[in-house]
Amino acid sequence: MPDRVLRAMSRPTIDHRGPEFQAMTHRLLGEMKLVFRTEHPVLIYPSSATGAWEAAITNVLSPGDGVLAFNQGFFAEKWAEVAGRFGLNVQFKPWDSRRGLTADAVMEALHSERARNVKAILVVHNETSTGVTSDVAAIGNALRESSCPALLMVDTVSSLGATDFRHDEWEVDVTVTGSQKGLMLPPGLSFVALSPRALAASESSGLPNSYWSWRDHLEFNKNGFFPYTPATNLFFGLDEALSMLREEGLPDVLQRHTRLAGAARAAVSAWGLEGYPLEPAESSNALTAVMMPDGVDADEVRRIVLEQFDMSLGTGLGKLQGRIFRVGHLGHFNALSLMGTLAGVEMGLVSAGVPVNREGVSAAMEFLLNKSKAE
Ligand code: PLP
Numbered sequence: 001m002p003d004r005v006l007r008a009m010s011r012p013t014i015d016h017r018g019p020e021f022q023a024m025t026h027r028l029l030g031e032m033k034l035v036f037r038t039e040h041p042v043l044i045y046p047s048s049a050t051g052a053w054e055a056a057i058t059n060v061l062s063p064g065d066g067v068l069a070f071n072q073g074f075f076a077e078k079w080a081e082v083a084g085r086f087g088l089n090v091q092f093k094p095w096d097s098r099r100g101l102t103a104d105a106v107m108e109a110l111h112s113e114r115a116r117n118v119k120a121i122l123v124v125h126n127e128t129s130t131g132v133t134s135d136v137a138a139i140g141n142a143l144r145e146s147s148c149p150a151l152l153m154v155d156t157v158s159s160l161g162a163t164d165f166r167h168d169e170w171e172v173d174v175t176v177t178g179s180q181k182g183l184m185l186p187p188g189l190s191f192v193a194l195s196p197r198a199l200a201a202s203e204s205s206g207l208p209n210s211y212w213s214w215r216d217h218l219e220f221n222k223n224g225f226f227p228y229t230p231a232t233n234l235f236f237g238l239d240e241a242l243s244m245l246r247e248e249g250l251p252d253v254l255q256r257h258t259r260l261a262g263a264a265r266a267a268v269s270a271w272g273l274e275g276y277p278l279e280p281a282e283s284s285n286a287l288t289a290v291m292m293p294d295g296v297d298a299d300e301v302r303r304i305v306l307e308q309f310d311m312s313l314g315t316g317l318g319k320l321q322g323r324i325f326r327v328g329h330l331g332h333f334n335a336l337s338l339m340g341t342l343a344g345v346e347m348g349l350v351s352a353g354v355p356v357n358r359e360g361v362s363a364a365m366e367f368l369l370n371k372s373k374a375e
Contacts, residue, residue: 001184001185001186001331001332002184002240002241002244002332004240004244005184005185005237005240005241005244005332006237007240008236008237008239008240009186009233009234009236009237009240010233011233011236013232013233014232016225016226016229016230016232017225021224021225021232022223022224022225023224024224024235024236024239025221025224025225025226025235026224027239028044028235028238028239028242029041029042029044029221031242031246032044032191032193032242033193034250035160035161035183035242035245035250036160036165036167036175036177036191036193037165037166037167037168037169038167038168038175038193038195039168040167040168040193040194040195040196040199041193041194041199041218041221042191042192042193042194043055043191043192043194043214043217043218043221044189044190044191044226044230044235044238045189045190045191045192045212046188046189046228046229046230046231046234047188047189047190048178048180048187048188048190049155049157049176049177049178049190050078050082050190051190051212052176052177052178052190052191052192053078053079053082053155053176054082054209054212055176055190055192055209055212055214056153056174056176056192057082057083057086057088057120057153057207058086058205058207058208058209058212059198059201059202059205059207059209059212059213059214060119060120060151060173060174060198060201060202060205061083061086061088061119061120061201061205061206061207062119062204062205062206062207063086063087063088063206063207064087064088064089064117065088065089065117065119065120066088066089066090066091066114066116066117066118066119066120067080067083067088067089067090067091067118067119067120067121067122068091068093068106068109068110068118068120068121068122068150069083069090069091069092069093069121069122069123070092070093070094070095070101070105070106070109070123071092071093071094071095071097072095072097072101072123072124072127072130072132072134073097073124073127073128073129073130073132073317073318073320074127074128074129074130074317074318074320075124075127075128075129075155075157076122076123076124076127076155077092077318079122079124079155080092080122083120083122086207089117091109091114091118093105093109096278097127097129097130097132098130098132098276098277098278099132099277099278099279099282100132100133100134100135100277100279100282101123101134101135101139102134102135102138102139103135103138103139103141103142103143104142106121106123106139106142106143107142107143107146110146110148110150118150119149119150119151119201120150120151120152120153120173121139121143121150121151121152121153122153122155123136123139123152123153123154123155124154124155124157125154125155125156125159125163125165126156126157126158126159126162126163126284126285126286128157128158128284128286128287128314128326129289129316129317129318129320129326130276130277130289130320131275131276131277131283131284131286131287131288131289131326132276132277132282132283132284132289133159133163133282133283133284133285134282135282136154136165136170136172137166137169137170139152139170140152140170140171140172141170141171143171144171151173151174151195151197151198151201152171152172152173152174153172153173153174153175153176154172154174154175154176155176155177156175156176156177157176157177157178157181158181158182158284158286158287158330159182159284159285159286160175160177160181160182160183161181161182161183161184161245161250161253161330161331162181162182162253162254162257162285162286162330162331163254163257163284163285163286164254167193167195168195171195172193172195173194173195173197173198173201174192174193174194174195174198175191175192175193176190176191176192177190177191178190178191179191179234179237179238181286181330181331182253182257182286182330182331183238183241183242183331184241184244184331184332185234185237185238185241186234186237188231188234189231189234189235189238192214194214199214202214202215211228213227244332254285256333256334257285257286257329257330257333258285259335259368259371260285260329260333260334260335260338261283261284261285261286261288261329262367262371263335263338263342263364263365263367263368263371264288264327264329264338264342264364265280265283265288266360266363266364266366266367267342267345267346267360267361267363267364268288268290268360269363270357270359270360270362270363270364271346271349271356271357271359271360272355272356272357273290273291273292273293273356274290274291275288275289275290275291276289276290276291276320276324277289285330286328286329286330287314287326287327287328287329287330288326288327288329289316289320289324289325289326290324290325290326290327290345291323291324292322292323292324292325292354293354293355296352296354297322298315298316298321298322298323298324298325299315299316299321299322299325300352301313301325301348301349301352301354302315302325302348304348304351304352305344305345305347305348308347308348308351309344309347309348311341311344311348313325313326313327313345313348314326314327314328327341327342327345329341335368338364338368339361339364339365339368342360342361342364343361345360346358346360346361
């Protein structure tokens with residue numbers, strides 16, 4: 001998290017019904033549209049991203065509606081579970097979580113008999129539990145070409161601000177994200193971007209909601225306010241983070257993430273280890289998930305790295321616990337922060353007695369040097 005963002009948040013809280021706040025709301029909502037690449041409304045909630053999942057579901061769907069989701073990983077499963085808790089008819093399809101979800105798989109599932117009543121398709125753009133990114137553009141195009149009326153809902157919690165994402169162009173209906181990843185903020189804000197189709201569907205939704213109501217938010221946001229006390233100091237941080245993204249330029253931000261992810265993958269293969277994603281082209285810009293050889297507990301490597309170098313690696317979630325660790329490289333992160341990170345991982349692997357070639361850090365340096373020459 002950038003110091004600039006932390007400092008911005010340390011200001012005294014202002015009146016959330018006053019003119020300074022009002023101007024900030026208009027600015028933030030306008031700028032978030034640029035990040036989501038949309039001309040349609042964006043809403044901000046004082047919640048973690050799980051709240052925005054619930055908002056997406058309860059604003060457009062009705063009890064008994066069909067929802068299609070795929071086992072992309074831990075977060076895809078959790079989102080489908082939220083839909084199930086609201087009495088929706090969730091079809092949770094098996095999927096090889098080492099591969100990005102394909103448009104063909106989505107279309108095939110939609111053509112099956114049971115899929116007749118599917119009103120929404122839930123897709124996780126970057127599955128943070130696996131480090132696999134899916135081609136949302138292809139899924140969006142396939143859906144619209146087939147004139148499928150189901151709404152496309154996409155989780156961009158760990159892709160927005162790290163990976164190319166285009167809400168309007170890719171015909172996404174509801175995009176969900178959180179503050180704590182590419183937006184470089186602490187946890188505590190979530191966001192939804194809406195399409196005109198999603199707004200129209202919200203007029204006839206049969207699921208009750210109150211805190212998450214889009215109608216209330218849109219009504220208040222028009223005038224620069226919120227239907228309840230907003231997380232004002234996180235807004236100060238968001239204002240600063242958006243300035244930083246604007247200063248660097250979104251395309252350059254995304255390119256920086258792509259470059260760092262490539263270097264991290266170069267380190268993994270030089271260590272002689274395997275990344276969890278099967279296809280480099282589907283590997284995340286935001287994190288690298290590293291598989292441990294049989295008999296090695298990934299959490300033991302994590303424990304050693306934390307203890308010796310005060311660095312937290314991500315744990316394997318769900319069925320991947322103990323099998324993988326995850327190296328985050330998103331947000332306020334540069335080549336030198338990556339090199340420090342990879343040095344910590346390499347030393348941790350060696351300390352843990354994992355059989356690796358001690359060449360990952362130099363492979364990553366080589367990758368970065370070649371990239372900067374090429375640019
Ligand atoms: N979706 C994805 C892809 C995530 O990575 C996360 C959290 O890491 C979530 C949803 C849930 O977000 P939160 O923990 O902010 O509720």
